[in-house]
Amino acid sequence: MKLAVLGLAALLAAAAPSKPSAIGVTSGDVTDRRRNDNTFAGLEVELKLTGEAAGEARGARATVEKAVDDTGRNLVKEGARPPEFEKPTGQGSPGLKLDLRNPARRAKSVREISGQVEVFLPDRDPAAVASADRFLSGMDRPIASPALKASHTEVTVVSRKTYDAEKKKDEERKKKEAESAGVAGAVVNAFSGLFEGLFGDIGENDVLVRVNDPGKKVFGVEVFDAAGKPIDNAGSMKVGDFWILKFTEKVPADASLRIYLMTAKAVVTAPFSLKDVALP
Template identity: 25%
Template sequence: MNTKLLITSLFLLLTSVTFSQKISVSEINEKRSTSDNSFYNECEIELKISGDEVRKYKFVKISKITKAIDDQGVDLINDDRTDFDYLKIDQTAKIKLETKIPSRKAKTIKELSGEISLYNPNVANGSEIKIANYQNKTNVNLVPGKSDIQIVYLTKDSYAKYVQENKNKKAEELKKLPEAARQLAEGLVGAFDGLFSSDDNDTNKVYYYVNGDKAKFVDLFFEDATGKKIERNGSMRSNNLFTYYFEEKPNPNWKLVLNIETDKSTKKVPFKLTDVELP
């Protein structure tokens, strides 16, 4: 395979200034290949967010890309690269996105526009929910109050019990339940057939069912008695089911911490960059 790699670091003066934030392009890495594999054909753009307002937040992510087009009229939005995670803001706030390769004739990205989200989770604004004795709170929504998202802790025994109690309920009975409870019952019953197999003895993982607006679900982790975050081995998502892996069996004395987006914890900032010079 003949692969040609073009990597150019450009510290550009092109900026978008909105809501006391300045968003600029700090670096562009472009890869081209004769392969049809998208992994070898991509344009990675790094954005830098600066300004006094950024200091009030701990995390940042790209919420959406609304337009990306080069000066030849080629649409650069990569639909396979539009799911972004929050990144911690350190000394500088930087985020990356991947677009399709611009036309070889193109000299600039004519327009790159979208939206970023600044996020600051804490208990006061309702975006950080700390739950003690989590192991005794299975099959119930752990998110308090009215919310667009439901998060449920599952175990093998609790899931089997839930299915047994609800699988024979008729549609008329389900309609009588509160909306949140009805959605939970419909979503859980029969959704994970074979999830808890008889030979699954891995006690170092935990399951959570997430329903509703999953885009508002940011993170889930444990803290020990001193408030120290317990590091994970990894995580996996399959539709509404989230699985988390740990080095050891989760301790009942650990505290469960949920991070979700709320209106008071998140700030949406639109941006528009024009005539971004290409490598």
């Protein structure tokens, strides 16, 4: 009887549907710009993330390893830069696009596109999020966080007073170029790069965050209210060692800062392979 029960269990396990992959990829819109003069020529293929983890993704990027049209032409661009991580634009998953070479004139489909996607899922690793409650009260001091320490990352919210003081120093250095050549120090150099990279001034409501991130672990920085809801900002930009978060209204004193870190457990890599993608 025991053997019969074990045999039945094995049959049921074999018949059960396999669990869907955590991350999948399907093709979306295809933009075909075949031109003989190669001006703005190329092929753009949209990738859509699927699977149970797609909705959790705070960022993703895709790297193509093989792309061949139905005539056998290689569509992979040689020497292309590694892609940046894309972030969701709304409630959905990040939108990904592959930038490929011109297909052959007579090609009607891309026979194969394969590579890998990297998906940032911070909810899967507690060490992927560092938080600082009431961060405005601790400006000009590095944020104390086990997650930041483990990733060898230092994050400091810079006060307006410090920003104005460093900007004034920078203006004085520019008046004495010969002397400024001998100025040393990581903080001085970092602020100099900030001022040179800015188009205009930092607004009174903006949040300036200096990130010392030698391992390139920081994915993003966000501000949340006391209820744990993200505070809408008017955009953000990165200049050198600085993240600048733009706000139209003053950030509440009880707001918290969250720093997202790309830890090994929070970045999931999955292969993908698409077959016979039709060309328009």
